[in-house]
Amino acid sequence: MKFIIAIIKPFKLDEVREALGAVGVAGMTVSEVKGFGRQKGQTEIYRGAEYSTNMLPKVKLEIAATDAMASQIVETIQQIASTDSIGDGKIFVLDLASATRIRTGEAGDTAL
Amino acid sequence: MRGNNMIRKMLCGAGALSALLFAAAPAFAQDTLTLDSGDTAWMLVSTVLVLAMILPGLQLFYGGLTRSKNMLSTMTQIGGVAALAMLVWVSWGYTMAFGEGGNAFVGGFGKMFMAGVTSDSLSGTIPEFVFACFQMTFAAITVALVLGGTVERIKFSAVLVFGLVWLTLVYFPIAHMVWASGGLFFDMGALDFAGGTVVHINAGVSALVAALILGKRAGYPAEPMPPHSLTLTMVGTGLLWVGWFGFNAGSALAANGGASLAMINTFVATASAALVWMLTERVVGHKPSALGFCSGIVAGLVAVTPAAGNVGVFGAIVLGAIASIVCYFAVAKVKAALGYDDSLDAFGIHGVGGIVGAIGTGILHDPMFGGPGDGSVTIAAQTVIQVEAVLTTIVLAAVGTAIAIFIAKLVTGLRVKPEVEQEGLDIGEHGERAYN
Secondary structure, three states, rough: EEEEEEEEEEEHHHHHHHHHHHHHOOOOOOEEEEEOOOOOOOEEEEEEEEEEEEEEEEEEEEEEEEEHHHHHHHHHHHHHOOOOOOOEEEEEEEEEEEEOOOOOOOOOHHOO | OOHHHHHHHHHHHOOHHHHHHOOOHHHHHOOOOOOHHHHHHHHHHHHHHHHHHHHHHHHHHHHHOOOOOHHHHHHHHHHHHHHHHHHHHHHHHHHHHHHOOOOOOOOOOOOOOHOOOOOOOOOEEHHHHHHHHHHHHHHHHHHHHHHHHHHOOOHHHHHEEEEEEEHHHHHHHHHHHHHOOHHHHHOOOOOOOOOHHHHHHHHHHHHHHHHHHHHOOOOOOOOOOOOHHHHHHHHHHHHHHHHHHHHHHHHHHOOHHHHHHHHHHHHHHHHHHHHHHHHHHHHHOOOHHHHHHHHHHHHHHOOOOOOOOOOHHHHHHHHHHHHHHHHHHHHHHHHHHOOOOOOOOOHHHHHHHHHHHHHHHHHHHHHHHHOOOOOOOHHHHHHHHHHHHHHHHHHHHHHHHHHHHHHHHHHOOEEOOOHHHHOOOHHHHHOOOOOO
């Protein structure tokens, strides 16, 4: 099993979710996060007082997937979330040791 | 020109005199004028319009500009000091400003606690109680405006002590000088339709002096202190603009042509200032901002206050534009260069905009610029009078504020403790949070 963490631009969330649904992803966890990378921060100006923020808002997706599906999920997110500009985000894939469905106690791939 | 315009026209059959003077309805008119229900109705409405400028107009305008931890503190200080001003006004403020007798600096004390004033008393063509209430709202908003320089660090108790002393030492005497016959500026022939000197220059300069004595907010300017809700600031700005028609057109003290000129000027000077502020932002390389729009509106309203019934329509547009540009540089460049912490730019907008308005009124009043003046006083002479009134106001406001702040410091300690400032004045001073 693989655990996929993707950091994407917030406005791409709906598109990514639809595309992942189409390739058979049955669930994911989404959070609003802040961070920085190569993308330059924003500058806010209030009556001449300039404040620059290095932290930019992003959306983090967390998806547990079978080994078979993992590469397709990564590929889908990469294609859909890309705008060809800096700040599009990153995708990380980790090995997942176990998964348990709380309601039934099922473990492994069947819990996903 | 306040009420004397109409009254003098009626009494003297000549508008010329009126065009040159500040004024309040002179007492001698009482024998010859009767109550006018149209005037009275308009002044009742104008009075509550000015109240709406304070609660909730100024509360929201200022509150939105502060950090969320100081929202309630800002709104409560404004409301509290305005309420105090109303009580002080009927106790000794009204008589110090408009009591009969007195000298060039202060009115007679015959109307302490509204002595002798009844519902039958007239001031011009309106009941004296209405006149007193209208003027009461001016005192209330002026002292509340000063808080723009001191919020986010001054104690609530200090605000009340400061307000009490400041109104007595600064506001009532200046209101007398400007609006009462026999007052210093009134007799100089200074032009101030609705209170550019008494309200705006006075409040702006006082805010600056108070801010300097009080010191900067902890963390200023290194720590970012962006406005917590420009949405509320925008709502407050709208209420200020609407209420300002009571302030300016109401200062005709009658439902007449003077009020109509004040009304149209209060529209166009403000509209011009709002757009020119954003244009200025563009020209210096920034985006045209929502706060710029709001700031331009207030700068335009401030500048047109002395000019409302004293300049022509296109003069007002020019005045609004100039005020916006000057105020923009005052708040965005000069403040940063000098490093003082006038938290919400009470000085940068009310003080500076008021000075632009007062001097601009002296110039644009002339018929050469489409103003209603008759040209009997040259532009240069009128401008000198305006500058004298401005300088006198600055000195009185600065000295009086220094005294009032030091008294507040003796009585209350003036400034909240560092941990209260850190945690926010809402919790520290009032035991509440604005947002839960």
